[in-house]
Amino acid sequence: MSDLVPRSAGAAPAPADGDNRYKAVQTKLHKLGAALDDATLELEGLRRSMQSNASRTEDAARDIEAAELDAKYVEVTNLVAVALGGAAVQVRKLHDTAQETTDLTHEAKRTHSNLYGALDDIRSNRREKTPRPGFFNR
Numbered sequence: 001m002s003d004l005v006p007r008s009a010g011a012a013p014a015p016a017d018g019d020n021r022y023k024a025v026q027t028k029l030h031k032l033g034a035a036l037d038d039a040t041l042e043l044e045g046l047r048r049s050m051q052s053n054a055s056r057t058e059d060a061a062r063d064i065e066a067a068e069l070d071a072k073y074v075e076v077t078n079l080v081a082v083a084l085g086g087a088a089v090q091v092r093k094l095h096d097t098a099q100e101t102t103d104l105t106h107e108a109k110r111t112h113s114n115l116y117g118a119l120d121d122i123r124s125n126r127r128e129k130t131p132r133p134g135f136f137n138r
Contacts, residue, residue, distance in 0.1 A: 022120035029109035036102035054084035
């Protein structure tokens, strides 16, 4: 039996609200990275579970065959085992893609911090208003 629990719909980890201030972007990247980290862990657990179920299903097919039941049950059980194994392979590919996206998100956060962190510190600690980035590029 699966212990997967459905999530509530529409709960985006980092909503795209148009707020492009430095700290807001850093927060969004942090939330996205954390959500992707969680997803990679869940996907790995799902893959292991599917692989385990595929192995148990193969064992059940052998037991059915050893009990000399109708061959159609052996065939159907083997098909389920193959399907679970194939699904586990696809979940692994999804896991790898999610992990790559996680790494890129963390890299984007670091790059954003390196490019704009000092400017944000300067702008945040002044009493006077300062021009927005890009003002002098006109």
